Amino acid sequence: MQESYLWIGFIVLVVGLMAIDLGVFNRKAHIPSAREALYNTVAWIGLALLFNVFVYFAYENKWFGLGLYAFEPMDGREAALKYLTGYLLEEALSVDNLFVMALVFAQFRVPKMYQHRILFWGIIGVLVFRGLLIGAGITLVHYFTWLFYFFGALLLWSAYKMWKSGDEEEDVHDHKVVRFIRRFYPVSRSYHGGQFFTVENGVRAVTPMFVALMVIETTDIMFAFDSVPAVFSITTDPFLVFSSNIFAILGLRSLYFVLSNILDRFTYLKYSMVGILFFIGIKMILLPQGIYIPEFVSLAVIGLMLLGGVGVSMWSNRRNAVPQAAQQDEVKI
Numbered sequence: 001m002q003e004s005y006l007w008i009g010f011i012v013l014v015v016g017l018m019a020i021d022l023g024v025f026n027r028k029a030h031i032p033s034a035r036e037a038l039y040n041t042v043a044w045i046g047l048a049l050l051f052n053v054f055v056y057f058a059y060e061n062k063w064f065g066l067g068l069y070a071f072e073p074m075d076g077r078e079a080a081l082k083y084l085t086g087y088l089l090e091e092a093l094s095v096d097n098l099f100v101m102a103l104v105f106a107q108f109r110v111p112k113m114y115q116h117r118i119l120f121w122g123i124i125g126v127l128v129f130r131g132l133l134i135g136a137g138i139t140l141v142h143y144f145t146w147l148f149y150f151f152g153a154l155l156l157w158s159a160y161k162m163w164k165s166g167d168e169e170e171d172v173h174d175h176k177v178v179r180f181i182r183r184f185y186p187v188s189r190s191y192h193g194g195q196f197f198t199v200e201n202g203v204r205a206v207t208p209m210f211v212a213l214m215v216i217e218t219t220d221i222m223f224a225f226d227s228v229p230a231v232f233s234i235t236t237d238p239f240l241v242f243s244s245n246i247f248a249i250l251g252l253r254s255l256y257f258v259l260s261n262i263l264d265r266f267t268y269l270k271y272s273m274v275g276i277l278f279f280i281g282i283k284m285i286l287l288p289q290g291i292y293i294p295e296f297v298s299l300a301v302i303g304l305m306l307l308g309g310v311g312v313s314m315w316s317n318r319r320n321a322v323p324q325a326a327q328q329d330e331v332k333i
Contacts (some may be wrong), residue, residue, distance in 0.1 A: 006064045006239065014246060017047070018123065037257035044251030048087055052096055053249060055240070056080040074237070082235040085299045086244035089234065092276055092306050093227040094252050095269055100219050101256055108212045114194040118213050119253040125217045126224075126249050132241060133228050138238050148287050150227035155281030158226045163274045226277065233284040234298060268316065274311030276302055 058064060060076025074082070105115055126141035140147055181187060192198040196210040231241050260265075279301055283293050 004236060008056070010239075010243060011075035014127065014250070017152070017250065018120070021120070034258065037254050041251060041258050044254055045070055048247040048251065049084075051243065052080050052083050052087075055083045055243070060168070074308060079237070079240060081296065081299070082237065082242050083244050085302070086231045086234045086240060087248055088246035088299060089231055089276070089280070090245050091251070092302055093223070093273065094248055094255075095266075095273065097223055097252065098256050098259060101199065104212050104215050104219075108208045108215075109206065110212050111191065111194075114191060116253060116257075117194055118209060118216065119256065121213060122216050122220065123253070125247060126220055127246065129221060130224055130228060130245055130249075133224055134170060134238065134242050134245065137228060137232060138236050138241065145288050146173065148232075148284050152281045152283075152285035153252060155226060155230055155277050155284065159274045159277035159281060162176075162270060169232065181214065181219055188210060204333045230282070232282045233280050233287065266310060266313045268313040269306075269309040275305045279305075 041202045056076040056079065058076075059079035101119070104110075105118075110118065137151075175323060186200070186203055188198050188200055188205045190198070190207065191209055192207050194209060195207055196213065198205055198207055228241075228245065231245060235241060280298075283298065286293070
């Protein structure tokens, strides 16, 4: 019974934070400034880290009874480290989502002042779907340990696909979701003040806002089949998996507006994602054999790979900027 209070409290907290975000800070459609987006990102990260303090004391003092620890008995320090590692892993794997969001918004020419609304409602769908996926996945892996091999192989395959994928951009107008919607429902060419539905010539139609939302939702479902199994390699504690996943997603919208104008500069982050997926896949395959990589090692590997991708991208951009500047000088002469 006590454990149910924890889940109810967490859901109420998430809904409250989202209500404050949309109803107070983003009540009016506007284009977030770089400073505003940065402050929001820092705030979400701060809340995630503050929640980790709660995790420490809750698990250390067994505030919510023994049901919470039935799958993985652990003390506060171990729980906090698992939560932090899972959070960083989900943030890292969510970077790929940012590139897809930027592509969808560019292809549908979604005005920046409406992008936050699409991302907000997208989070609602993520909460429901990932909750179901996490619940089903955790139940299965505890009764069928061979699924660790399956999930590990899935992550290795995802790493391979990401490594082999080219840089060409897919035309989202040919996306299956877009074609499906157009078969059954008229699609307006206007955004109609940021609404999802409208009426044109007496006929109810969806706007490009709704189509873009559906594309983002379906792509996030595909990403969930990578990110959710990945965090199982860190912990199978349902509350730690769900809370770390959700806090990473909650801060994704603000992070998008911070990085939206410079995403194309981080060209080598793709290889960081490949390395992280490969490492987590191997770790998951080793788990049923009793070979366990400690959380602090996973945390260090994920952090170093992310920093390496950012660092190499910045170094490459700086090196390429020198010849371009020289060429411009030659033209002027």
